[in-house]
Amino acid sequence: xxxxxxxxxxxxxxxxxxxxxxxxxxxxxxxxxxxxxxxxxxxxxxxxxxxxxxxxxxxxxxxxxxxxxxxxxxxxxxxxxxxxxxxxxxxxxxxxxxxxxxxxxxxxxxxxxxxxxxxxxxxxxxxxxxxxxxxxxxxxxxxxxxxxxxxxxxxxxxxxxxxxxxxxxxxxxxxxxxxxxxxxxxxxxxxxxxxxxxxxxxxxxxxxxxxxxxxxxxxxxxxxxxxxxxxxxxxxxxxxxxxxxxxxxxxxxxxxxxxxxxxxxxxxxxxxxxxxxxxxxxxxxxxxxxxxxxxxxxxxxxxxxxxxxxxxxxxxxxxxxxxxxxxxxxxxxxxxxxxxxxxxxxxxxxxxxxxxxxxxxxxxxxxxxxxxxxxxxxxxxxxxxxxxxxxxxxxxxxxxxxxxxxxxxxxxxxxxxxxxxxxxxxxxxxxxxxxxxxxxxxxxxxxxxxxxxxxxxxxxxxxxxxxxxxxxxxxxxxxxxxxxxxxxx
Numbered sequence: 001x002x003x004x005x006x007x008x009x010x011x012x013x014x015x016x017x018x019x020x021x022x023x024x025x026x027x028x029x030x031x032x033x034x035x036x037x038x039x040x041x042x043x044x045x046x047x048x049x050x051x052x053x054x055x056x057x058x059x060x061x062x063x064x065x066x067x068x069x070x071x072x073x074x075x076x077x078x079x080x081x082x083x084x085x086x087x088x089x090x091x092x093x094x095x096x097x098x099x100x101x102x103x104x105x106x107x108x109x110x111x112x113x114x115x116x117x118x119x120x121x122x123x124x125x126x127x128x129x130x131x132x133x134x135x136x137x138x139x140x141x142x143x144x145x146x147x148x149x150x151x152x153x154x155x156x157x158x159x160x161x162x163x164x165x166x167x168x169x170x171x172x173x174x175x176x177x178x179x180x181x182x183x184x185x186x187x188x189x190x191x192x193x194x195x196x197x198x199x200x201x202x203x204x205x206x207x208x209x210x211x212x213x214x215x216x217x218x219x220x221x222x223x224x225x226x227x228x229x230x231x232x233x234x235x236x237x238x239x240x241x242x243x244x245x246x247x248x249x250x251x252x253x254x255x256x257x258x259x260x261x262x263x264x265x266x267x268x269x270x271x272x273x274x275x276x277x278x279x280x281x282x283x284x285x286x287x288x289x290x291x292x293x294x295x296x297x298x299x300x301x302x303x304x305x306x307x308x309x310x311x312x313x314x315x316x317x318x319x320x321x322x323x324x325x326x327x328x329x330x331x332x333x334x335x336x337x338x339x340x341x342x343x344x345x346x347x348x349x350x351x352x353x354x355x356x357x358x359x360x361x362x363x364x365x366x367x368x369x370x371x372x373x374x375x376x377x378x379x380x381x382x383x384x385x386x387x388x389x390x391x392x393x394x395x396x397x398x399x400x401x402x403x404x405x406x407x408x409x410x411x412x413x414x415x416x417x418x419x420x421x422x423x424x425x426x427x428x429x430x431x432x433x434x435x436x437x438x439x440x441x442x443x444x445x446x447x448x449x450x451x452x453x454x455x456x457x458x459x460x461x462x463x464x465x466x467x468x469x470x471x472x473x474x475x476x477x478x479x480x481x482x483x484x485x486x487x488x489x
Contacts, residue, residue: 004051004138008059011050016408020046023059024127024191028167028184030065033160035176036169039288039406040422044169047186048140048284065138065165067130071124077116081126082386084115088130100129102425103159120147121340125156132163135284139166143421145175146447149340150473154178171422171451173198174475191287195352198451226269282375288452291404293460296436297467298369303330305368305439305467311360313346320346324360326486328439333461334469335478338488344471345375347488348443350471371435373442377424387416387427393434401430405453422448428474430455442470446477459470 005027012019020043028034036044036275050057051067060126074084098108104125110118111126118126124144131139141160145153157178160168167184170176176183176198183201185192194201305328312322321343328334329349336344349356351364352372380387384402388395399412411419416427425448432440446454458480461468472478478485 002030002064004030004061004063004065006059009050009061010058011046011055021057021191022376024110025059025068026184026191028193029182030063031164032182033164033180034167034182034184035180035201036167036184036186037171037176037198037201037451039452040426040448041407041411042186043419044186045142045420048142048167048169051140051230063138065136066134068134068137068139070127070131070141070144072127072131072137074115077413078114080111081113081118082111085111085126085130088127089134092130092133096133097129100132101126101196103162104129105155110249121149121152124148124152128156128159137165141166141168141170143169143171143174143448145170145473146444147340150337150471150478151339153334153475171446171449171454172474172476173202177403177447187286200320202451205286212287226272248427252461267329289404289406290452290456293401293404293433293456293464295433295440295460295464295466297440297464298436298438300330300365300467301440302365304365305329306362306364306449308347308350309363310363311347311350311351311358313343313356313358315357324486324488326484328469330467331465331483332467332469333481333483334486335482335484336469336471336486337473337478342489344488345443348372348441348469348471351441364437368439369437371432371437371440373428373432373440373445375444375447377421377428377448377450380419380424380427382416384412384416384427388431391435393431398430398434400424401433405430405456406450413421420448422453425449426453433460438467440466440468440470442468442472444471444473446472446474 007025009021009024010019011021036047037133038044046055048069049055051061051063052069072088085097101110102106106122106125106129110122115123124147128141128144131137144156148156153172153175160166161181166174168180179198180197181195183194183196183198185194185201185205186216194204196204307327308324311324313320320341321338324343324347326334333349338344346356350358350362352370353364384399385395388398391398402412403409407419407423407426411423416424419427425445428446429442429449432442445457449457454474454477458477461481
């Protein structure tokens with residue numbers, strides 16, 4: 001057994017007063033299939049970069065293995081895929097690579113195409129196959145599912161389950177459950193390592209949260225009772241003391257003795273009260289904020305918002321999708337599904353009014369307004385206040401929505417370019433949630449979004465039942481939210 005030992009790790013980005021990690025210690029077995037989870041901006045990718053030695057830090061990280069990071073940066077994507085393989089791992093054996101590719105259902109002919117012509121899913125599979133060939137290597141896998149459809153995610157999950165020795169950053173519950181045997185979680189107040197998959201960890205967390213909330217209520221009641229009793233005893237003692245200096249015929253010695261006893265009891269109650277307050281302060285530190293969200297949507301004047309009848313899209317001679325037929329009606333929550341390249345984004349573009357060639361019949365209701373969330377959020381720059389104003393949404397409402405999605409005040413003051421990928425996606429989602437349009441269209445909205453926030457958004461869509469069309473490959477999210485599935489391809 002070999003261990004990765006983290007001791008008293010402390011790290012903060014230059015110019016930041018808020019440390020990402022402070023005196024953190026834990027250990028990881030290099031044979032584990034370790035799922036890595038936590039809210040956006042908590043430092044998951046930062047920790048992977050620390051393992052890779054990319055930033056200076058205080059404390060120590062010791063390991064007897066080397067680390068490799070996924071996604072691997074390919075500077076020249078015009079070269080053949082097999083040349084990329086040789087660049088990553090010069091000592092690879094072709095038969096071993098072919099075996100890994102077969103497990104991932106990736107054809108060998110892909111090796112002899114320019115790397116940039118491979119689909120995102122093919123690139124993901126090839127990179128994983130090569131990186132797992134390296135000996136004495138511990139793989140750091142950062143969000144591999146973002147470019148995989150549901151079938152691709154299931155395949156890669158099975159592949160990872162056959163491996164050992166990796167950290168996997170993912171927010172896809174089903175994906176994690178399918179391939180990990182331990183969970184590393186960055187909580188609000190600590191970092192914990194536990195045995196089991198994501199569902200096991202989440203069930204334990206729910207039980208712990210419920211216990212702490214129950215204990216918190218008990219201690220609050222006990223503190224209120226003790227406060228009341230202490231006031232009563234102190235008041236009686238004060239009144240009794242006053243009688244000793246009056247003209248009453250009481251036995252002043254007896255009264256004084258009784259007053260002293262009552263004062264002692266009052267002090268004992270105060271001591272118990274302080275102990276209860278101290279115990280209460282140890283609770284609730286890891287309970288995640290999960291405030292209720294509210295979406296703003298304007299009802300459309302007709303039940304049907306849009307319809308597609310036998311719609312086909314071609315780019316030149318290349319068919320993308322064909323024979324697509326479905327309606328969008330008030331209250332529908334429609335998920336578009338299909339393999340990568342099956343035309344999901346093309347259908348969205350048509351509905352959003354982009355001029356792309358198609359055949360068939362597309363009817364869009366007169367005056368229909370749409371709030372759109374694109375896949376990519378990397379373009380975001382500038383201040384959030386300016387972004388809100390340019391987007392035509394109320395700044396206070398927009399910032400409040402971000403706060404409910406666990407974006408801190410300190411993060412909100414940054415330039416958007418400095419936010420994490422998940423936080424940038426939350427910016428786009430918060431804007432869309434605040435836009436009172438007739439129809440919301442979201443293209444892979446859950447990419448990079450942490451699990452707790454995914455559940456918040458699920459609850460939002462289930463409670464307010466807006467009309468929404470979305471593309472998403474998170475099976476749990478789709479199963480929980482969608483009222484209708486349109487399968488392309």
